[in-house]
Amino acid sequence: MKRMIPLVSALALMAGAAAAADIKVGVSPGEHAEIMEEVAKIAEPMGLNIDVVEFSDYVVPNQALADGDIEANSFQHEPYLDNQIRDRGFALVPIATTITTPMGVYSDKITAMDDFPEGGSMGIPNDPTNGGRALLVLQQLGLIKLAEGTGLVPTVLDVVENPRDMRFRELDAAQLPRSLADLDAALINTNYAIASGLNPKEDSIAMESADNPYVNIIVVREGDEGQDWVQPLIDAYHSPEIKAFIEEKYDGTVLTSW
The missing domain is CATH 3.40.190.10 (Periplasmic binding protein-like II)
Structure with a gap:
């Protein structure tokens, strides 16, 4: 029986390492929602299950993130986030750039x-x-x-x-x-x-000119930058498959940042 313990322990560790992470990502309607649905497909084989949560305005996604209702959001550019942090005191940080969408x-x-x-x-x-x-x-x-x-x-x-x-x-x-x-x-x-x-x-x-400071970002709560699911989320978004999806679907009206 004692010989079985290392094997069982090793299997348990492997199962833990392979366990999928489940996160909720808040988005706004349109391209942010459509792209994140594709990102979820890329992320799943990486062991990351993304539940895409769509919000109808620009106000609620940051509040929902700050309240812990979602793990990340992808809908805003950095000037908007900076304004929200200044006005509402959110402890939120960007972890990656995504797309630029000229107004x-x-x-x-x-x-x-x-x-x-x-x-x-x-x-x-x-x-x-x-x-x-x-x-x-x-x-x-x-x-x-x-x-x-x-x-x-x-x-x-x-x-x-x-x-x-x-x-x-x-x-x-x-x-x-x-x-x-x-x-x-x-x-x-x-x-x-x-x-x-x-x-x-x-x-x-x-x-609007494509040369503008309004590149969009993925945002998480301050302190969550090192969570195990962060890098797979970024890798899935920045994948060649997502770049090709954006270029084909939006025909130059949505620009990638990577």
Whole structure:
């Protein structure tokens, strides 16, 4: 019987080493959800089971992560995370970069920015970082000018030149696609555009430059960076299979960071 003990112990250790880890990853609708579903398929043979949890807005995923309801999230860029940490005190950290999704201008009423009417309504996200990002896109397009020194988070109060007397409508980012009928145009994040059936390449009338600081990230709670499931999650996301999936499915409207 004593000879069996080392064998049984070894088998137990092997079983423990091979035991699958189960994690929940929060995402927003659109490309973040679609990509993470593919990541889950790649991660499973690595011993990592990913339950993809979809949230309908940008507010809840960080709160859910901070509360321990999920182990990671993948929906935001670093300027947004920095703002959330500053405003809400979250102890969250990025562990990897993922994709860049240039913001687009969409409209049910015009087909080019040159046609934007004087005094027309422009929808922008109502959160500070994405609202600021939208204003920076409008400045990039030559439609407004912002005060110097506002960085990545300008507000409508920082607009110093507005030759078309553009009227800004600040709405929840997820509501902007549904509000196009009531607006002359809107700046919409790519994930919400895709989730609403819009094709960024075909349906946008203008796009943000791909050279922007808004690369998206995978985020975990501070202190979880060394968890055993972290590296398999990163490896699965950064795999050649996921890069090929993104390039084929999104045709240049979603860009990989690796």
